[in-house]
Amino acid sequence: MYMTIKRVIDIILSLIGLIVLSTIFLILIIAIKLDSRGPVLFKQKRVGINKTHFNILKFRTMRIDTPKDTPTHLLENPEQYITKMGKFLRKTSLDELPQIWNIFVGQMSIIxxxxxxxxxxxxxxxxxxxxxxxVPPGLTGWAQINGRDELEIDVKARLDGEYAEKIGFMMDVRCFFGTIFSVLRSDGVVEGGTGTKKADKESVKQ
Known part of the structure; x- marks a missing residue:
């Protein structure tokens, strides 16, 4: 029952987001185009619910000659590929805004x-x-407010599983407001979004 309610909430909030944030979208589009060559949006194949695939949308933060389908942490000297605007977008998580469309069409959820x-x-x-x-993948989630870029794979997966087990309205509310505070404090964000882990430098920021 809650999953139906969750989907309705996603549609309503994502539609409001697309309308309210349209001016910010326009400003960021202009800034990205002025900063570097290439398309404004970056599409990448990701894993959705039940391991199906979809193309996630993000504002482009890296140069167009960056090796494709390679997590940032696996690139040799990843800083050379991240644009000036890209560093700002990653630090503030504004590069994730286009995923509001992924949410609206049902490929993702807010949480x-x-x-x-x-x-x-x-x-x-x-x-x-x-x-x-x-469970549907999200713009943010339980793992993101409990470590973000610094999480190791096993810890991140366990936290994601904890969310899947406890999924509900109050859990989503905790994740939503927790994300706001985390972004404001830049908790768990590694400079450039390279995702340095405590043990093996695996990236969570994707």
Whole structure:
């Protein structure tokens, strides 16, 4: 029952977001175009509910010659690929705004596990243990307010599984407001979004 309510909330809030944030979208589009060559939006294949695939939308933060389908942390000297505007977008999480459209069309939810790259097999497999692949991926989630870029894969998957187990209105409210405070404080954000982990520098910021 709640999943139906959750979808209705997603549609309403994403539609409001697209309208209210239209001016900010326009400003960011102009800034990205002035800063570097290439398209404004970046599309990337991600894993959705039940391990289906979809194209996630983000504002482009890297140069167009960046190797494709490679997590930032696996690039050699990733800072060389991130644009000046991209650093700002990543630090403030504004690069994620186009995902409001992914939410509106039903590919994502506002709250849920961050969608893994299609080739992040270790994360996908670990999430399978906790049932985290069986809920819609989200713009932000329980793991994002409990570590974000600094989380190791097993910890992130466990937190995603905890969300899947406790999914409900109050859990979503906690994640929503927790995200606001985390973004304002830049909690768990590694400069450039390279996702340095405590153990092996695995990226959560995707």
């Amino acid at each position: 849920g596990p961050r969608p893994a790259l299609w080739n992040q097999f270790d994360l996908i497999l670990e999430r399978e243990k906790y049932g985290a692949n069986d």
